[in-house]
Amino acid sequence: MRINVFAKRNSKEILRDPINLMFGIGFPLVLLFLFTAIQANVPLSLFEIGSITPGLAVFGLSFISLFSGMLIAKDRSSSFLMRLFASPMTASDYILGYVLPLLPMAVAQSAICFLAASFLGLRLNADVLLCIIVLIPTAFLFIGIGLLAGSVFNDKQVGGICGALLTNVSAWLSGTWFDLSLVGGAFKTIAYLLPFAHAVDAARAAVSGEYAAIWPHLMWVAGYAAVTLTAAVWVFSKKMHSDRQ
Amino acid sequence: MRELAILGKSITREPNEVKAFTNVSPQETAVAPNLTVKENLELIAGVYGSFGKTAEAKADEMIETLGLAEVAADKAKILSGGWQRRLSIGMALISEPQILFLDEPTLGLDVLARRELWQVIQKLKGRVTVILTTHYLEEAVALSDRIGILSKGELKAVGTAAELTEKAAAHNFEDAFVALATESEVNS
Numbered sequence: 001m002r003i004n005v006f007a008k009r010n011s012k013e014i015l016r017d018p019i020n021l022m023f024g025i026g027f028p029l030v031l032l033f034l035f036t037a038i039q040a041n042v043p044l045s046l047f048e049i050g051s052i053t054p055g056l057a058v059f060g061l062s063f064i065s066l067f068s069g070m071l072i073a074k075d076r077s078s079s080f081l082m083r084l085f086a087s088p089m090t091a092s093d094y095i096l097g098y099v100l101p102l103l104p105m106a107v108a109q110s111a112i113c114f115l116a117a118s119f120l121g122l123r124l125n126a127d128v129l130l131c132i133i134v135l136i137p138t139a140f141l142f143i144g145i146g147l148l149a150g151s152v153f154n155d156k157q158v159g160g161i162c163g164a165l166l167t168n169v170s171a172w173l174s175g176t177w178f179d180l181s182l183v184g185g186a187f188k189t190i191a192y193l194l195p196f197a198h199a200v201d202a203a204r205a206a207v208s209g210e211y212a213a214i215w216p217h218l219m220w221v222a223g224y225a226a227v228t229l230t231a232a233v234w235v236f237s238k239k240m241h242s243d244r245q
Numbered sequence: 246m247r248e249l250a251i252l253g254k255s256i257t258r259e260p261n262e263v264k265a266f267t268n269v270s271p272q273e274t275a276v277a278p279n280l281t282v283k284e285n286l287e288l289i290a291g292v293y294g295s296f297g298k299t300a301e302a303k304a305d306e307m308i309e310t311l312g313l314a315e316v317a318a319d320k321a322k323i324l325s326g327g328w329q330r331r332l333s334i335g336m337a338l339i340s341e342p343q344i345l346f347l348d349e350p351t352l353g354l355d356v357l358a359r360r361e362l363w364q365v366i367q368k369l370k371g372r373v374t375v376i377l378t379t380h381y382l383e384e385a386v387a388l389s390d391r392i393g394i395l396s397k398g399e400l401k402a403v404g405t406a407a408e409l410t411e412k413a414a415a416h417n418f419e420d421a422f423v424a425l426a427t428e429s430e431v432n433s
Contacts, residue, residue: 001291004291005292012279013280078273080275082275088265
């Protein structure tokens with residue numbers, strides 16, 4: 001029950017911040033409409049709705065790191081966590097309390113992105129539903145990055161790292177804005193050593209019904225998510241222990 | 246190895262037992278900014294094991310006790326410093342602790358807000374043991390039954406303001422504080 005109480009609080013903190021909603025939902029939707037407008041006016045196949053939407057769904061999820069990281073960093077700097085450390089809450093209460101509310105938010109974010117895309121021509125079917133499920137490991141990855149950043153950095157640093165650096169790196173190296181093969185070489189190699197391009201490729205494969213192509217990419221994302229979340233839980237627990245001293 | 250015990254419970258070996266009868270209001274206001282005053286109180290009630298209607302009833306009681314009714318529905322982030330400190334104390338009291346730690350509760354407040362908070366703290370006397378840390382000597386004199394003088398992590402003296410002033414053979418408490426804090430040996 002303590003987890004529920006704390007998770008409910010964290011949901012309210014995030015959802016009542018209009019900047020979170022603007023970036024997490026509004027910004028990807030603006031880009032979706034913008035790219036669709038561009039596509040309508042060029043003879044080339046640059047931003048087809050079935051290709052750009054999964055990429056923008058991943059881009060939208062990258063803001064989850066910003067929400068969660070900022071929340072945790074502010075809780076640390078305002079001594080709110082210190083107040084809770086004086087309570088009978090356990091390490092798992094904190095971690096699950098931070099992680100659990102973010103998952104339905106991530107699913108809702110993806111669903112809104114696909115719903116908006118349906119007004120622009122994307123057909124809503126079982127493959128879209130599958131894609132939302134395929135995006136869950138990506139959500140865990142960004143939640144883990146946020147938990148890790150929030151445990152280590154202050155809120156200003158989290159704003160810079162998750163709000164500027166991560167969202168840009170994850171976008172440019174994801175293949176959302178352009179085909180990574182157009183650049184090729186080391187850029188493409190690095191992109192595919194990181195999880196973001198795999199997240200977009202897995203989501204695109206799901207939307208296009210190429211089920212066999214999902215798993216190789218999803219395994220990369222799931223692996224990164226598992227390592228990141230494990231590291232985040234370890235670092236948070238260490239910080240919690242040191243802050244209590 | 247030295248060990249600290251509160252009400253017979255070791256803070257290192259029995260931390261959960263100690264947490265059950267203590268609470269803290271940190272120096273920073275430590276409130277959830279996007280939650281209302283009532284939601285903040287219900288949150289902490291829930292963290293200490295009171296849920297649903299019970300948590301709501303406790304929050305309502307605390308709102309009445311601390312005179313928070315006029316801001317109960319306001320988000321914590323829009324409150325003035327004085328109201329935030331009052332809420333912070335309410336969040337610490339809602340778990341019904343036997344010992345309440347107030348860490349510099351009036352730091353940064355204007356005179357009026359400070360005096361209002363003093364009244365709140367004075368009303369707690371007889372209900373809960375308050376351990377208050379402060380750099381304001383007039384605050385220590387106005388609120389404390391017993392004052393402990395800490396310097397460089399060492400307890401230099403303990404007593405009432407009058408006892409400490411007499412002990413230091415000083416004209417006022419500030420002079421006594423300076424004399425006792427700069428003494429090299431512990432005289433308690």
